[in-house]
Amino acid sequence: MKELPIHIQLHPESDKTLYEQIYEFIRDEIRAGNLLQNEKLPSARFLADSLQVSRTTVDMAYGQLVSEGYLEARARKGYFVDTFEELYAIDGVRKPEQGGLKNRKEQISIRYDFSPNAIDMRYFPYATWKKITKNILVDANSRLFSLGEPQGDLALRTTICRYLHGSRGVNCAPEQIIIGAGNDYLLLLLEKILGRHVHVAMEDPTYVKAYKIFRSCAYPISVVPMDENGIRVDCLRRTDAQIAYVMPSNQYPTGIAMPIGRRMELLKWAAEEENRYLIEDDYDSEFRYKGKPLPSLQASDSAGKVVYIGTFSKAIAPAIRISYMVLPYPLLERYRSGCAFYSSTVSRIDQTVLNEFIQDGYFERYLNKMRKQYREKHDLLLNELKPFEKAFDISGGNAGLHMLLTDKKGRGEKELAQAAKEEDVKVYRMEDFRMGENTAEHKTADDKAVLILGYGALTPDEIREGIARLKKAWKLE
């Protein structure tokens, strides 16, 4: 097989190690477009021989490039330049309801997708994850291939417990934690714990998928308006709801952080009746750019009223199908007596890999890296949006991975989104986060157009170019 010649000039007297020099050379060649997608690189052995360096040096450089997504390692074939286009918009863009193929086409056709769900997988430590998996499989005995505890392995539950206490102030014991294959599954299980005929209150707008799940559970749903402090407890009191589903730390998609006063009101509401509970979806508590990170609502709950739900899909990777739910003791009792026969949905191998990833400090390191990455994009987007300030109020930028643009000129969401689309830019409409049949009654005549711009999966260049196109689309120049 013909191998791509690479002419690297190494500088032994440089401050940089040989491995760094090789890594940077190849990375820059790819960035500059001198190495093209799917091109095969020289084998590590060949490159080591021709550069007169050790095989380990080349392996390290290649490993780093793979872990950063520049190269792809194909078993028994070698290293190839990775398909860069495939690295963005990992999550959230696909709407399964519309069927796979048709939709994937649409996905490709929109060049600058400001999806608020998409995350950046370019920095995911693939190599580390693979290494841990490999080590665990070497260690693996039949126990790891057996069915684990229904609530999840105690080791992982203990680790999650410690992590949640340290980072989110969550007070719980490992026995209160249930590990499941994704939030959707945990909400299904929670339905079995709560029982039927449970009336749920949701913020408006909200996370539409949770709304769909509650609806598919045939729960009556009350849509409760918000003010600048979050869900209005006075309005909540006028409903028959037993359960309120809230996102107090960073409401999705408004970005509102609920202050302590409102939290206390909400906890008071829940404490007034035995069967009232709050579901706290702390979906992306990890990323906050301004102000002190708020502890969880669960941290202020002394009455055992909060079901705390979180996931590793956002902070690690969508493919890590591991979420967790912390049950207050009254619900834990119900789970134990009525639902503990449901087998775990997460394999023990996956649980063990995740546990080591957290325990060995990789998770924290990755979060720190991503916080920095996202903050840079956040600052860039805020800066690029300066010329938009005359026409839009810009908000929601304290945390999370998106911002809100509220129109001041009386234009419609549909009109603005359509104009963007014509410039190959996808922005998201607040309308899509309001709940189905209930929209009409809550929408007033003076509701302004609000557009949602997510930046998680875009590169700085894409953010710049996307915003430049939006400027043109919306005639801001």
Next chain:
Amino acid sequence: MKELPIHIQLHPESDKTLYEQIYEFIRDEIRAGNLLQNEKLPSARFLADSLQVSRTTVDMAYGQLVSEGYLEARARKGYFVDTFEELYAIDGVRKPEQGGLKNRKEQISIRYDFSPNAIDMRYFPYATWKKITKNILVDANSRLFSLGEPQGDLALRTTICRYLHGSRGVNCAPEQIIIGAGNDYLLLLLEKILGRHVHVAMEDPTYVKAYKIFRSCAYPISVVPMDENGIRVDCLRRTDAQIAYVMPSNQYPTGIAMPIGRRMELLKWAAEEENRYLIEDDYDSEFRYKGKPLPSLQASDSAGKVVYIGTFSKAIAPAIRISYMVLPYPLLERYRSGCAFYSSTVSRIDQTVLNEFIQDGYFERYLNKMRKQYREKHDLLLNELKPFEKAFDISGGNAGLHMLLTDKKGRGEKELAQAAKEEDVKVYRMEDFRMGENTAEHKTADDKAVLILGYGALTPDEIREGIARLKKAWKLE
């Protein structure tokens, strides 16, 4: 570290390869008790040097011993004799309702556990599974870490489709298949597809976990008696059931195989009303010892009335949290319009590993191996049970991993199980497979005691000793 000396005499002129000789020597030493649990073996390098063979030869022998469960490889530590006691009773024994620890104690205390759910993991090709996983992780790019299709990856669905057609006569397209993290999850999803207020009919006795799941869905449940051909359709007709949950190929736990006539009756019942469906749980269709394996009920269904559910937990390993459900088109439509937003509960990496395991022929090879293993145990148990024939009718031995002993002498199940327990033998009572509050009305005065003896996880020696103890316990000598 002191390493165990092993004095292997190799015979270069033997028919057996050097690798086989090493493998057999160590295996026999372990079997004979000369190498004890947790003892460390010489490193592969050391053994290769001292035997004057290649490192690869030793690696192969060790690999084989690990894959058969004789040795355990611990990362960076070496090879150890595996804890044999841990290899049985992988599944089914644990009752999560009773809490982990207390129960695990009880598990250890019963020496000969004839669990009908337990499977034999001693022959699982751990090494192959690990190798595939490793290769896939080398190949893995960001796509594998992204969220897959809600129904599961098309590649795996296509493979399952082909497998089900070939082995079970199931007629379906990949688009009808939904992959999920275990049967329990798929039944929860099916509840969302079927909707609330669905009246379910179940065979009596039945798979109690499915009963519990339907009950936790608050479905009204009708318990329908069986005759020697399975569920009585005349009795089914007297219920208001829309859904019948059946196990036509090998009813659990009775072992009844439903003949074609009864199948046709059942399909006719389902076809009479638009909203009637049959759930076919084909939980362990892989193991049949007598007679031709029956095709699935789904294979005879021309009206789109059968939901076919199967799992890899039984045929591969309980930890493989991958099950599948084949939806008839009317239900597929409902899934698509109302439930397709539920994210997949199985990671793409796990789906890819399983897909290769099947496609590369390992699954078939493993099934063949296990069929042989289980048949040998089946024949042994049947033979050992000869002295029981005066006191018991022995049945259910055509398929699956257990047999039924029906008492002829008017003794009670509780009495017999208790006597067994005193000899450190656990047998299972038919009583436990009858459904909760409905038991009384269906139990007649002349119901005989039926005991269930599973043999999946026991070694031949354990079967012999367990039966010898039962003979003593039940005074059959």
